[in-house]
Amino acid sequence: MELPRQAPAVTLVFQTVLTHGPLTRAEVGRRTGLSPGAVTKAATPLLDDDWIVELGRPAGGRLAGRPATLVAVRAERAGFLGVKVTADELFGVRTDLTARPIATRRAALDSRDVGSVVLAISRLVQKLVTAPSARKAPEVHSLGVTISGDVDGHTGTVHHSPFLNWHGVPLAQLVEKATGIPTVIENDVRALTVAEQWFGAGAGLSSFAVITVGTGIGAGLSIGGRVVSGAHGVAGEVGHLPVGGDGAERMCTCGNRGCVEAVASTQAIVEQTRQATGDPTLTMADAVRLARSGDAAVREVFSRAGHALGLAIASVANLIGPERIIISGEGVATYDLFADQVRTTFAAQAFGAAKDCDLIVRPLPFEEWARGGAAVAAQQLVAPETARPQLSRRVDRAEHPERVG
Amino acid sequence: MELPRQAPAVTLVFQTVLTHGPLTRAEVGRRTGLSPGAVTKAATPLLDDDWIVELGRPAGGRLAGRPATLVAVRAERAGFLGVKVTADELFGVRTDLTARPIATRRAALDSRDVGSVVLAISRLVQKLVTAPSARKAPEVHSLGVTISGDVDGHTGTVHHSPFLNWHGVPLAQLVEKATGIPTVIENDVRALTVAEQWFGAGAGLSSFAVITVGTGIGAGLSIGGRVVSGAHGVAGEVGHLPVGGDGAERMCTCGNRGCVEAVASTQAIVEQTRQATGDPTLTMADAVRLARSGDAAVREVFSRAGHALGLAIASVANLIGPERIIISGEGVATYDLFADQVRTTFAAQAFGAAKDCDLIVRPLPFEEWARGGAAVAAQQLVAPETARPQLSRRVDRAEHPERVG
DNA sequence: CCAGATTCTTTTCCTTCGTCAACATATTCG
DNA sequence: CGAATATGTTGACGAAGGAAAAGAATCTGG
Numbered sequence: 001m002e003l004p005r006q007a008p009a010v011t012l013v014f015q016t017v018l019t020h021g022p023l024t025r026a027e028v029g030r031r032t033g034l035s036p037g038a039v040t041k042a043a044t045p046l047l048d049d050d051w052i053v054e055l056g057r058p059a060g061g062r063l064a065g066r067p068a069t070l071v072a073v074r075a076e077r078a079g080f081l082g083v084k085v086t087a088d089e090l091f092g093v094r095t096d097l098t099a100r101p102i103a104t105r106r107a108a109l110d111s112r113d114v115g116s117v118v119l120a121i122s123r124l125v126q127k128l129v130t131a132p133s134a135r136k137a138p139e140v141h142s143l144g145v146t147i148s149g150d151v152d153g154h155t156g157t158v159h160h161s162p163f164l165n166w167h168g169v170p171l172a173q174l175v176e177k178a179t180g181i182p183t184v185i186e187n188d189v190r191a192l193t194v195a196e197q198w199f200g201a202g203a204g205l206s207s208f209a210v211i212t213v214g215t216g217i218g219a220g221l222s223i224g225g226r227v228v229s230g231a232h233g234v235a236g237e238v239g240h241l242p243v244g245g246d247g248a249e250r251m252c253t254c255g256n257r258g259c260v261e262a263v264a265s266t267q268a269i270v271e272q273t274r275q276a277t278g279d280p281t282l283t284m285a286d287a288v289r290l291a292r293s294g295d296a297a298v299r300e301v302f303s304r305a306g307h308a309l310g311l312a313i314a315s316v317a318n319l320i321g322p323e324r325i326i327i328s329g330e331g332v333a334t335y336d337l338f339a340d341q342v343r344t345t346f347a348a349q350a351f352g353a354a355k356d357c358d359l360i361v362r363p364l365p366f367e368e369w370a371r372g373g374a375a376v377a378a379q380q381l382v383a384p385e386t387a388r389p390q391l392s393r394r395v396d397r398a399e400h401p402e403r404v405g
Numbered sequence: 406m407e408l409p410r411q412a413p414a415v416t417l418v419f420q421t422v423l424t425h426g427p428l429t430r431a432e433v434g435r436r437t438g439l440s441p442g443a444v445t446k447a448a449t450p451l452l453d454d455d456w457i458v459e460l461g462r463p464a465g466g467r468l469a470g471r472p473a474t475l476v477a478v479r480a481e482r483a484g485f486l487g488v489k490v491t492a493d494e495l496f497g498v499r500t501d502l503t504a505r506p507i508a509t510r511r512a513a514l515d516s517r518d519v520g521s522v523v524l525a526i527s528r529l530v531q532k533l534v535t536a537p538s539a540r541k542a543p544e545v546h547s548l549g550v551t552i553s554g555d556v557d558g559h560t561g562t563v564h565h566s567p568f569l570n571w572h573g574v575p576l577a578q579l580v581e582k583a584t585g586i587p588t589v590i591e592n593d594v595r596a597l598t599v600a601e602q603w604f605g606a607g608a609g610l611s612s613f614a615v616i617t618v619g620t621g622i623g624a625g626l627s628i629g630g631r632v633v634s635g636a637h638g639v640a641g642e643v644g645h646l647p648v649g650g651d652g653a654e655r656m657c658t659c660g661n662r663g664c665v666e667a668v669a670s671t672q673a674i675v676e677q678t679r680q681a682t683g684d685p686t687l688t689m690a691d692a693v694r695l696a697r698s699g700d701a702a703v704r705e706v707f708s709r710a711g712h713a714l715g716l717a718i719a720s721v722a723n724l725i726g727p728e729r730i731i732i733s734g735e736g737v738a739t740y741d742l743f744a745d746q747v748r749t750t751f752a753a754q755a756f757g758a759a760k761d762c763d764l765i766v767r768p769l770p771f772e773e774w775a776r777g778g779a780a781v782a783a784q785q786l787v788a789p790e791t792a793r794p795q796l797s798r799r800v801d802r803a804e805h806p807e808r809v810g
Numbered sequence: 811c812c813a814g815a816t817t818c819t820t821t822t823c824c825t826t827c828g829t830c831a832a833c834a835t836a837t838t839c840g
Numbered sequence: 841c842g843a844a845t846a847t848g849t850t851g852a853c854g855a856a857g858g859a860a861a862a863g864a865a866t867c868t869g870g
Contacts, residue, residue, distance in 0.1 A: 005855095007855075007856060007857090008856080008857090009856075009857070024818075024819095025818075025819065026817080026818055026819080034857080034858090035857070035858050035859075036818075036819065036820085037819085037820075037821075037822095037857075037858070037859080037860090038856080038857050038858075039819090040819060040820055040821085041820090041821095041856085041857080042857095044820095063816080063817090063866095063867070063868090064815065064816040064817065064866065064867045064868070065815085065816040065817025065818060065865080065866065065867080066816080066817050066818040066819070066863095066864055066865040066866060067817085067818075067864095067865065067866060068817080068818055068819085069818080069819085150757065150758060159758075160757070205636075206636055207633075207635075207636055219724070221724070221725075223628055223629075223633060224628075224629065224631055226629055228612075228628060228725065228726070229726070230612075230725065230726020230727075230758075230759070231610075231611055231612055231726055231727060231728035231729075231761075231762070232726055232728075232758035232759065232761040232762065233726070233758050234722075234723065234726045234756060234757050234758045234759040235724065235725060235726035236724060236726075237723035237724065237726075237756040237757070237759060238723070238724065240723055240754070240756045241646075241720050241723065241724070242648050242649065242716045242719070242720065242754055243647050243648070243649060244647065244648065244649020244663055254756060255753070256753060256754055258649055311647045314647070315646050315647065315720060315724070316724065317639075318639065318642035318643070318645055318646065319624070319626070319640065319641060319642065319643065319646070319720070319721065319724055319725070320626075320633065320635065320640060320724070320725075321633070321634070321635020321636055321637055321638070321639045321640035321641075321642075322635075322636060323636035323637075348660070348661060349645070349647055349661055351639060351642045351645045351659060352555065352565070352639050352642070353555060353564075353635075353637035353638050353639045354635070354637065354639040354642060356636075356637040357636070357637065412826075412827065412828090413827080413828090414827075414828070429847075429848095430847075430848065431846075431847055431848080439828080439829095440828065440829055440830075441847075441848065441849085442828075442829070442830080442831095442848090442849075442850075442851095443827080443828050443829075444848090445848060445849055445850085446827090446828080446849090446850095447828095449849095468837090468838065468839085468845080468846090469837065469838040469839070469844065469845045469846065470836075470837060470838080470844085470845040470846025470847060471834095471835055471836040471837060471845080471846055471847040471848070472835095472836060472837060472846090472847075473846080473847055473848085474847085474848080811870100812869100812870085813868100813869090813870085814867100814868085814869090814870100815866105815867080815868080815869100816865100816866085816867080816868100817864100817865090817866085817867105818863100818864080818865085818866100819862105819863080819864075819865100820861105820862080820863070820864090821860100821861085821862075821863090822859100822860090822861085822862090823858105823859090823860090823861100824857105824858085824859085824860105825856105825857095825858080825859100826855105826856085826857090826858095827854105827855090827856090827857105828853105828854095828855090829852105829853085829854085829855100830851105830852090830853080830854100831850100831851095831852090831853105832849100832850085832851090832852105833848105833849080833850080833851105834847100834848080834849070834850090835846100835847075835848075835849095836845100836846090836847080836848100837844105837845085837846085837847100838843100838844085838845080838846105839842105839843085839844075839845095840841105840842095840843080840844095
């Protein structure tokens with residue numbers, strides 16, 4: 001189950017139709033720069049092989065000329081599985097070709113050693129494959145497993161997972177062997193970014209960032225159609241930007257002061273609320289209730305968090321200059337509590353035209369994380385690594401004029 | 406004077422030889438992924454047209470097989486001009502194909518209106534073209550003008566230059582008309598980044614950042630072989646990252662507190678030294694002298710600057726995860742005064758593998774800025790914008806789920 | 811209702827480009 | 841002196857996309 005022989009134009013046309021919804025052939029040609037003939041030629045095998053279908057006429061009365069025919073991807077042509085691994089739970093999802101969920105399952109994780117986790121993933125996958133709701137679901141093409149930490153999707157290795165205490169685990173290979181399904185793995189935030197790039201609010205943008213707010217605060221960056229991984233596997237570590245500001249006296253888990261996470265993560269908000277109210281048993285739900293009921297001290301905690309978040313978002317905008325920043329994560333459920341502060345701080349700190357960056361908020365139910373895995377799996381099919389000629393594939397270290405450190 | 410008809414492989418081979426010094430054809434093939442035959446075929450017209458030459462054998466005793474032949478670019482095959490525009494001075498440079506300076510000139514700028522500046526640039530260019538040292542210099546191919554602010558290199562327009570108070574000036578066109586030389590313009594820091602990418606410490610790296618320290622503090626980013634411009638023309642604005650920390654009480658020119666520039670720019674250092682010593686007439690040179698002589702209060706000023714800089718550099722490392730960060734700018738001349746602090750802070754704040762980022766320092770005499778212009782001009786020849794098919798050339802705004810602000 | 815205009819789509823032809831495979835070349839090793 | 845080995849060259853071949861013209865389907869205006 002692969003796309004027709006990967007002539008560049010075929011892939012390009014498919015990607016364009018995928019990310020920009022139903023389009024006419026002519027429109028595809030204009031968007032991609034391909035000639036009309038090339039579009040027809042590329043579309044033919046895709047139609048023959050049922051990857052795309054012809055729909056009716058585009059809406060909107062035309063004036064003259066031959067009416068165009070819309071083509072769209074057949075979402076049910078292929079399915080994917082996504083699994084998100086957390087410290088104590090697995091979230092699984094089965095999707096169609098557009099990474100839209102068809103079925104979801106979760107499973108507790110009672111042990112964190114590699115074998116147990118692989119087994120649990122394998123069981124969850126089995127459930128998803130045989131789920132009744134999946135009876136009529138598209139045939140599964142591949143599986144994407146996501147996990148926070150230093151993950152090398154290229155080699156399929158988890159270099160380091162802090163909360164599982166894993167080092168150098170060839171997870172993709174292990175899961176593939178256990179499930180019999182082709183498997184890719186990826187960092188969780190990057191996977192979410194891939195999902196937005198291909199199937200979400202980042203589709204077609206030259207650059208955008210996804211900021212996730214929750215237990216941790218992270219970011220995924222997409223620049224020029226590629227999700228940034230960082231030369232050493234680290235990128236988008238927005239949680240430890242030293243924004244200082246109010247609350248800078250709080251120590252972060254990373255050992256520094258002034259980190260965004262130390263002020264704006266769920267945990268940090270709970271702790272600060274406890275401190276502000278003197279009640280050491282308060283939960284996040286309590287904090288939200290108090291803030292919504294108008295408690296000044298607690299509102300101040302959220303305001304500080306919003307300020308830190310606004311500074312972080314402004315930092316991303318100033319550094320990368322993305323077209324859009326998508327604010328997401330579990331923490332967004334309570335976004336109303338700091339939206340104003342985020343907006344104000346962002347406007348104040350964004351420099352010049354960086355203010356023009358489009359800020360949008362997307363709720364992120366936890367199951368959505370698993371969708372990232374499916375998106376990464378789908379990406380394998382949709383945008384296979386073309387071994388295309390490039391400058392300096394082998395990176396050879398140049399001389400080091402003068403080192404610091 | 407253009408490269409032989411731009412077959413992709415020809416450009417690719419030329420770029421590879423240019424950025425990776427003398428190479429054998431076989432090595433070029435391995436690095437680019439081209440077949441041996443394709444390399445030979447691409448090299449032939451380049452040799453015929455004198456863009457590259459064959460050198461001798463590679464050093465290092467080979468074991469067996471036909472000895473290889475090195476090929477290298479002929480630096481004297483083409484020349485470029487670069488001009489950097491500042492508030493009160495122009496710096497010009499004439500370079501060879503590898504953006505290496507052959508002659509430099511400077512000129513005072515007594516008026517800042519567009520006509521005067523264009524005229525001054527034109528005069529400076531004339532001097533460079535007719536300079537005696539340039540007698541045997543390569544024929545000039547094109548000119549690159551750089552200037553700080555919001556510059557759109559694609560359209561050749563200066564959208565906004567704060568210190569010249571320009572808005573929407575079609576500078577490239579004006580200079581081209583005045584000089585008769587094909588002209589491109591670019592933001593100064595981005596131009597410096599282009600220079601490093603093609604001809605400097607960034608050659609062949611998958612990603613790197615250039616941080617310039619001086620009157621202002623800026624950064625240029627190169628990711629995946631492309632210099633990041635930002636969707637709205639703003640990127641790398643590291644000077645206004647809200648790092649807070651010590652000295653956060655100082656107000657920045659941008660109106661915020663805690664900006665890196667408010668603590669670590671040349672101006673900020675002078676002001677803080679004046680404050681620390683109570684002497685309102687001190688200059689930067691005095692500050693440096695005092696610090697070198699061991700004055701504790703002044704050393705503290707530099708230390709604070711180093712701390713802020715370290716935080717900024719760590720922020721870039723955490724966000725982008727570049728392979729290398731090049732610290733440069735006029736301020737680097739006194740780098741010894743805050744090197745330790747920069748290193749310490751960076752190590753503390755860089756998250757996980759972001760610490761592996763290679764930090765190097767490159768002195769940047771002011772004339773070097775002009776070289777950036779030449780590099781941008783060279784880039785036009787060396788890496789012309791290929792109108793190659795791409796995903797969503799037209800960026801059409803998608804729906805906006807929920808706006809903030 | 812028909813001719814013309816218009817726009818989308820398809821087809822045909824042709825050029826470009828890079829791979830493949832065979833061959834030529836030049837050196838070291840046994 | 842072969843044999844082995846690696847580099848560089850050449851020509852046939854095929855994939856891929858552009859150009860241009862033909863075909864298709866609709867609207868407009870007479």
